[in-house]
Amino acid sequence: MNVSPKAARWTVPVAALAVTGAAIASGVMPSAGAAPVLPAETPAQLLADVSSTHKIPPLTGTVVETTSLGLPQLPQTGDPTSLSSLLTGSHTVKVYWQDARHFRLSVPQSMSETDVVRNGGTGWLWESNQNTVTKFTASPPDNSKKMGKFKRAASQLPQTAPITPQQAADAVLAKVGKTTVVSTQSNVDVANQAAYQLVLAPKSAESTIGSVRVAVDGKTGVPLRLQVFPKGTTTPAFQVGYTSIDYAAPSSSNFTFTPPPGAKVTTPGANGAKGGPASKSAGSLAGAGTYGKGWLSVAELPASALTSNPGSSITNKASSPVSSSSSSSAGGNGSPLSGNSQEIASALLGSGTKVSGAWGSGQLVHTSLLNVLITGGKLYVGAVSPSVLESAVGHTTAAG
């Protein structure tokens, strides 16, 4: 037998492998073209574009949120909406958006799904894991704060972090003021859309945030991506952005929802907590508080929220079967540490270092973005230097 035809045969599978590799690479790699050209806009104009009052056109898209705080390896529960996945992982939200009163957000998980559906005056939260439906009846329409309403309804999703770039941008823009340096950067391509880049940076040296970059669609003004860069790094610790977006009105069938037979339907009081199905009390953790404002705000949480089990969010009810009597999700979307899990707590504590000062002593957990101080049965969380956390001890004001 000849050697060369043998070798020639082997080039065929190798070629197939190469073609597959190339196909994967072209799909995975971002098109590293030149920055797209868009008419020049000032930072102020961009700020107006992304402000809350701006109307979001109908769209269908996929949002991927990635958090890499550089935490120690947290125990994985396998539930993508659990706290540990929220702090380390990446997840996907499908967005079907008609207007502020008609939208659907679905969070697909391996063998389950969580959906938030809003159809006119009625909203639904469907959790297939629990086979539960929570029905919300919206207050009379107010036209001024469409985005606020969107945010409110969307925050009912079992997610403590902002789930769409719009929400994330809203949360950040709320902080813009004298303490912020606003600038622009070269245009980028996000989800095949040419986008401006708005850069917000805190002036304070006490903040651990280097900058927040918001990619704003050049045509529609929709925030397409938000990235939070810790000081001195070029990789975002938190990122939420569209991976695909299509400005076509989604089918209206996406907004109709009928609770499936056999599902447990709960209807929280009209003025009631935006918490989970079992919410008995108001939607805030007992003992929670805040300190400071803007970039330097610190959230205070009872450490019992980490070590024992009260006040678990609906998310964590799904992941830990123990907490049957949970109250509700912690209001606000600032701190990702509103849920709990015994293992996560011990993993976090284990990675901490002992600190002490005039305020007392405790454990400091340092991540690439957030610092967490655990002392005296309280937990102080913020994207701030440890000294700010220390000064917050005992000086917080109770929240909600």
Added chain:
Amino acid sequence: MSSADVAGTTAAPAEAAGAGEEQRSVRSYGRFLRSELRLVFRRRRNQLLLLVVALFPLLIGIALKIASPHGGRGGGGPNNGAAFFAQLAGNGVFLTFIALTMLLILVLPVVVAIVSGDSVAGEAGYGTLRYLLAVPAGRTRLLSVKYLAIVCFAVAATFIVAIVALVTGLVLFPAGPVTLLSGDTVPLASGLLRVLYVTLYISFAMAAVGAIGLAISTFTEHGIGAIAAVMILIVASEVTDQVPQFASAGPYLPTHWWTMFAALLRSPVDTTTLWHGLASFAAYTVIFVLIAWARFTTTDVTS
């Protein structure tokens, strides 16, 4: 796909010779395939495998009926299939999804691994491969017949699971509109159509396993070695897929997209995930069939 054209130009002279009388060659190919299918499906061991595969959904159905998970969750983890288990009490159709999910972890891949891993290596081991090659059909043809038979077996095994589970489910549990993962309810007929799609999707996944098995099978004369190698590969892939540190490699693993059939149970159907899965299966199939081809057409068959 362009690589297939290359394959045509560099093909062995043996098959070029038969290219003349197309009609006759097609008929003889059909005969060849039929005889191989007879060989696979008449083999007592393979029939036993199909029987075992058929028993599983029956047992699962009976066990779940006895356990009768009304209200509470039917054991297991809180997320893996819990939604299905909860749904089963109200709808027998879900037994199909439960059975397929459970068998997909090990039983179905093992069955396909046995048949595919043994396909060429077994014949080499028994010393019958030499006689097969004496048939004036060409090695490429022989290999394609072998692979088609494996695919038929994989599809048969998957459909047996689905059908037995469906019948068991409909007998033991009530039937009715199907609640999708998205919380939308579709009529029973539409639900059954989704069962069919899920079964086809998994069949495709198993066909890809068959391609891997065929490739490994061409490298050895010991059928059991090839079977073990496929199983180790599958289990290793499943374990790797569970390790968070390897999350970025996950989508490229052969087993990663298997359970993504859940995309078919959403509303609207998550076509992106579905196409990714099918593309992954297709890539594995093409690459490993070509590896098998390159190996089988160049190796010296001595036994």
